[in-house]
Amino acid sequence: MRLAELSERSGIPIATIKYYLREGLLPPGERVTATQARYGEEHLRRLGLVRALIQVGRVPVATAREVLSAVDDTSVGLSKRLGTAVSSLPQVTQSEHDGAGRDAASAKADALLEELDWDLPKQDPAYASLLSSIATLDRLGYPCDVAQLLPYGLLANQLAVSDIDLISEFEAPTTRLEAAVALTVLYEPVLLSLRRLAHIVEVKRRSLESDQD
Amino acid sequence: MRLAELSERSGIPIATIKYYLREGLLPPGERVTATQARYGEEHLRRLGLVRALIQVGRVPVATAREVLSAVDDTSVGLSKRLGTAVSSLPQVTQSEHDGAGRDAASAKADALLEELDWDLPKQDPAYASLLSSIATLDRLGYPCDVAQLLPYGLLANQLAVSDIDLISEFEAPTTRLEAAVALTVLYEPVLLSLRRLAHIVEVKRRSLESDQD
Numbered sequence: 001m002r003l004a005e006l007s008e009r010s011g012i013p014i015a016t017i018k019y020y021l022r023e024g025l026l027p028p029g030e031r032v033t034a035t036q037a038r039y040g041e042e043h044l045r046r047l048g049l050v051r052a053l054i055q056v057g058r059v060p061v062a063t064a065r066e067v068l069s070a071v072d073d074t075s076v077g078l079s080k081r082l083g084t085a086v087s088s089l090p091q092v093t094q095s096e097h098d099g100a101g102r103d104a105a106s107a108k109a110d111a112l113l114e115e116l117d118w119d120l121p122k123q124d125p126a127y128a129s130l131l132s133s134i135a136t137l138d139r140l141g142y143p144c145d146v147a148q149l150l151p152y153g154l155l156a157n158q159l160a161v162s163d164i165d166l167i168s169e170f171e172a173p174t175t176r177l178e179a180a181v182a183l184t185v186l187y188e189p190v191l192l193s194l195r196r197l198a199h200i201v202e203v204k205r206r207s208l209e210s211d212q213d
Numbered sequence: 214m215r216l217a218e219l220s221e222r223s224g225i226p227i228a229t230i231k232y233y234l235r236e237g238l239l240p241p242g243e244r245v246t247a248t249q250a251r252y253g254e255e256h257l258r259r260l261g262l263v264r265a266l267i268q269v270g271r272v273p274v275a276t277a278r279e280v281l282s283a284v285d286d287t288s289v290g291l292s293k294r295l296g297t298a299v300s301s302l303p304q305v306t307q308s309e310h311d312g313a314g315r316d317a318a319s320a321k322a323d324a325l326l327e328e329l330d331w332d333l334p335k336q337d338p339a340y341a342s343l344l345s346s347i348a349t350l351d352r353l354g355y356p357c358d359v360a361q362l363l364p365y366g367l368l369a370n371q372l373a374v375s376d377i378d379l380i381s382e383f384e385a386p387t388t389r390l391e392a393a394v395a396l397t398v399l400y401e402p403v404l405l406s407l408r409r410l411a412h413i414v415e416v417k418r419r420s421l422e423s424d425q426d
Binding site for chain 1: 224258261262264265268269291292295296299304305331332333334337339340342343345346347349350352353354355356357361362364365366368369370371372373374375376377379382392393395396397399400401402403404405406407408409410411412413414415416417419420
């Protein structure tokens with residue numbers, strides 16, 4: 001398809017697509033004349049992922065490029081490509097934490113991972129984000145021991161099973177990786193809004209039961 | 214305690230505390246001389262919440278003031294105070310969605326809420342955020358039918374039970390509301406980082422099983 005059709009089908013303005021092409025977020029089309037190029041379904045799919053990253057995930061352009069180059073790196077195995085792509089995504093928290101708080105947080109996180117039987121590379125940015133969240137909860141004096149963290153870990157476990165099932169439905173390796181990255185980003189707000197809605201439902205349920213209010 | 218001690222115990226610089234006082238995020242201390250005021254444990258606790266909102270939740274100052282005034286509004290019942298406070302928190306997604314996409318997303322969201330047996334006010338911002346996420350997933354061609362959304366909803370349900378149990382341990386109404394708001398914000402990054410870590414664990418487990426990689 002031509003650029004105009006790619007724009008129409010993706011709902012993304014031509015100027016924005018040209019910007020993504022210049023920034024290397026979208027591979028160039030197949031050149032047909034000096035001024036025209038043809039684009040395929042893979043461009044349409046890639047545009048969807050770029051949009052998920054930039055508009056929903058608010059990922060900076062340089063980071064998006066890093067994520068996409070990991071997706072496209074066929075020199076390494078699939079799970080390595082996936083790991084690099086997902087760990088290049090920005091984390092929700094990146095607040096600093098001091099030494100003392102960090103040690104206590106590490107001890108809690110390790111106890112949690114052991115309880116969950118998760119064998120993980122400690123250098124993963126999601127692990128650093130978990131530590132930082134625990135350190136903040138501690139510093140502010142809110143409960144966050146293994147007892148409070150475990151329900152979250154167990155639910156994350158269950159979610160991961162259905163998430164990976166969903167991703168496994170995509171056949172081609174690159175399509176599967178694109179889906180994994182997009183679904184990681186796109187289901188995060190789904191999860192957070194459902195948690196907030198569930199709070200409302202649960203508070204209402206209890207206040208009807210106790211009629212304290 | 215004096216301002217210097219409040220700063221030391223909270224780990225927040227004096228200048229920042231003065232800024233919070235000026236912005237009305239922290240109630241004034243009890244004046245003892247023309248230039249000195251005394252602060253109590255409630256100031257320390259409130260500073261923790263302000264910090265959770267602004268530093269972790271990246272809530273703008275005006276929004277934080279709105280959340281806190283809902284927490285402090287003793288003219289209405291507890292669950293109303295909670296509802297207003299939490300729904301004043303910023304949502305993760307606020308991207309716009311067009312008419313057609315919105316209708317399809319509403320139908321899916323309604324089917325999900327019915328399946329979950331959740332009776333909810335449709336004007337809640339978390340509901341708008343859910344709609345917007347579903348519309349985005351749809352537009353980008355990623356799966357998000359009730360089949361995919363339901364596991365998220367069921368897990369959110371379970372989380373809400375343990376979250377509200379945790380909050381119920383705080384006795385005084387205002388302390389409980391402060392905890393509810395703080396824990397809503399502070400556990401969001403915990404949940405997202407655990408989900409990402411669980412993905413790594415699950416992918417590794419499956420690749421060991423299938424040895425495809």
